[in-house]
Amino acid sequence: xxxxxxxxxxxxxxxxxxxxxxxxxxxxxxxxxxxxxxxxxxxxxxxxxxxxxxxxxxxxxxxxxxxxxxxxxxxxxxxxxxxxxxxxxxxxxxxxxxxxxxxxxxxxxxxxxxxxxxxxxxxxxxxxxxxxxxxxxxxxxxxxxxxxxxxxxxxxxxxxxxxxxxxxxxxxxxxxxxxxxxxxxxxxxxxxxxxxxxxxxxxxxxxxxxxxxxxxxxxxxxxxxxxxxxxxxxxxxxxxxxxxxxxxxxxxxxxxxxxxxxxxx
Amino acid sequence: xxxxxxxxxxxxxxxxxxxxxxxxxxxxxxxxxxxxxxxxxxxxxxxxxxxxxxxxxxxxxxxxxxxxxxxxxxxxxxxxxxxxxxxxxxxxxxxxxxxxxxxxxxxxxxxxxxxxxxxxxxxxxxxxxxxxxxxxxxxxxxxxxxxxxxxxxxxxxxxxxxxxxxxxxxxxxxxxxxxxxxxxxxxxxxxxxxxxxxxxxxxxxxxxxxxxxxxxxxxxxxxxxxxx
Numbered sequence: 001x002x003x004x005x006x007x008x009x010x011x012x013x014x015x016x017x018x019x020x021x022x023x024x025x026x027x028x029x030x031x032x033x034x035x036x037x038x039x040x041x042x043x044x045x046x047x048x049x050x051x052x053x054x055x056x057x058x059x060x061x062x063x064x065x066x067x068x069x070x071x072x073x074x075x076x077x078x079x080x081x082x083x084x085x086x087x088x089x090x091x092x093x094x095x096x097x098x099x100x101x102x103x104x105x106x107x108x109x110x111x112x113x114x115x116x117x118x119x120x121x122x123x124x125x126x127x128x129x130x131x132x133x134x135x136x137x138x139x140x141x142x143x144x145x146x147x148x149x150x151x152x153x154x155x156x157x158x159x160x161x162x163x164x165x166x167x168x169x170x171x172x173x174x175x176x177x178x179x180x181x182x183x184x185x186x187x188x189x190x191x192x193x194x195x196x197x198x199x200x201x202x203x204x205x206x207x208x209x210x211x212x213x214x215x216x217x218x219x220x221x222x223x224x225x226x227x228x229x230x231x232x233x234x235x236x237x238x239x240x241x242x243x244x245x246x247x248x249x250x251x252x253x254x255x256x257x258x259x260x261x262x263x264x265x
Numbered sequence: 266x267x268x269x270x271x272x273x274x275x276x277x278x279x280x281x282x283x284x285x286x287x288x289x290x291x292x293x294x295x296x297x298x299x300x301x302x303x304x305x306x307x308x309x310x311x312x313x314x315x316x317x318x319x320x321x322x323x324x325x326x327x328x329x330x331x332x333x334x335x336x337x338x339x340x341x342x343x344x345x346x347x348x349x350x351x352x353x354x355x356x357x358x359x360x361x362x363x364x365x366x367x368x369x370x371x372x373x374x375x376x377x378x379x380x381x382x383x384x385x386x387x388x389x390x391x392x393x394x395x396x397x398x399x400x401x402x403x404x405x406x407x408x409x410x411x412x413x414x415x416x417x418x419x420x421x422x423x424x425x426x427x428x429x430x431x432x433x434x435x436x437x438x439x440x441x442x443x444x445x446x447x448x449x450x451x452x453x454x455x456x457x458x459x460x461x462x463x464x465x466x467x468x469x470x471x472x473x474x475x476x477x478x479x480x481x482x483x484x485x486x487x488x489x490x491x492x493x
Contacts, residue, residue, distance in 0.1 A: 131319050157376030193394055193412070196375055231312050 004106050004116040006135035010151030014143045015172040016222045020119040021049045025217040026234035032114040037086045039131040041097055044088035050216020052085055057100035058083040061089035062121030064101035070108055106134035124158060138167035144174055144184040153194055168199035173203050176247040200233035202226050272298050281316035288322035292330060299337055316347035325353045375399055426480055427472055428458035437468050444468040
């Protein structure tokens with residue numbers, strides 16, 4: 001029996017979809033059976049980030065309206081067998097997805113998969129309600145900005161009303177130099193306001209955008225900071241104790257040598 | 266009306282008249298006797314209106330009966346009812362009193378978009394986050410960070426106070442007064458309270474210690490018992 005986790009944030013553009021794709025990929029890399037669900041009807045993105053856009057035949061609305069079986073709508077990832085995606089509909093109306101429909105789908109998937117990761121749309125309306133229904137756990141994404149923390153706080157408040165475990169927090173898009181200068185909220189401030197457990201921090205990394213555009217989740221690539229961060233989150237979800245990533249840039253041996261000779265860096 | 270024992274005794278005090286009403290007679294009989302007594306009284310011109318305190322003993326008067334009595338006594342414009350004084354209170358009234366004077370302890374975080382509303386005083390163990398709101402008819406004490414909106418004395422109690430371990434609120438509201446945070450970015454304050462300053466006619470924020478001077482009667486129950 002698997003576990004359903006909803007990834008949500010309230011505010012748009014903080015990285016819900018990217019996080020869903022990467023946590024899912026990281027879990028699959030650790031040989032867990034993972035199914036991603038995109039619930040952002042009409043604005044589907046998850047398939048693009050996963051690079052599976054061309055393979056969509058049926059979508060979640062087709063499943064709910066019983067035009068196809070759930071198994072038919074699932075897309076197997078092109079890289080490994082452990083990962084599947086249930087894409088959102090691009091053309092249908094948002095109202096097509098109901099709470100009951102979502103619950104049925106999630107509970108059916110739980111039989112088959114270890115982790116069901118639900119990508120929630122922005123906002124707190126029906127789409128959010130649908131995504132949260134059936135989830136056992138929640139991960140709230142925020143960035144170190146006031147508006148995004150405010151919305152995350154609202155979301156945490158709304159999740160209190162659901163029968164769901166207390167959510168975990170991911171702070172995304174951290175820019176170390178801004179945090180140091182006090183131009184961004186720092187991690188402690190954010191945790192103090194939201195007072196939920198932190199499960200990971202992800203630095204703002206250009207590689208993430210590049211990888212998303214190529215349809216290859218960053219978690220698949222070796223050693224970029226964001227990639228390690230997402231894999232760390234997945235490890236923590238499995239119960240491992242992993243220390244938080246250091247935000248300092250590792251300058252490396254070459255830098256030190258250059259500095260020694262007084263060269264410009 | 267020739268009973269040996271009178272149902273109504275009238276005494277004059279320096280604060281006006283005190284009416285002792287026997288609590289064993291029927292209300293109708295009292296109204297009769299009172300109107301008799303009052304009709305005997307012929308006021309002189311330009312006499313000031315005399316305040317009357319009505320002592321009811323163990324009698325309970327409902328609002329309709331109070332109104333009847335009031336109409337009768339103030340009919341001639343020379344008396345006015347200052348207060349009813351009874352040994353008994355109605356259960357609902359007592360419960361309301363109790364509710365208003367109790368300190369309710371709540372242990373949670375009031376997050377953005379959430380509203381916590383109570384009758385009486387509130388002791389919140391936890392934070393009020395930006396965008397969150399607490400509203401009470403009495404005082405608000407917060408062991409935690411007050412970053413949202415607090416509204417004390419919502420029914421018009423201007424003596425209500427708002428105290429917090431740390432305060433950097435969006436707004437403080439007490440009764441019909443509102444104050445908001447300054448437009449420039451400011452540091453919050455630790456262990457302070459907001460209260461209405463009568464001279465400045467606005468909400469001021471001061472150290473908690475001033476409460477012992479400015480709001481001596483903050484200990485809820487007695488204050489409300491006395492004020493009714």
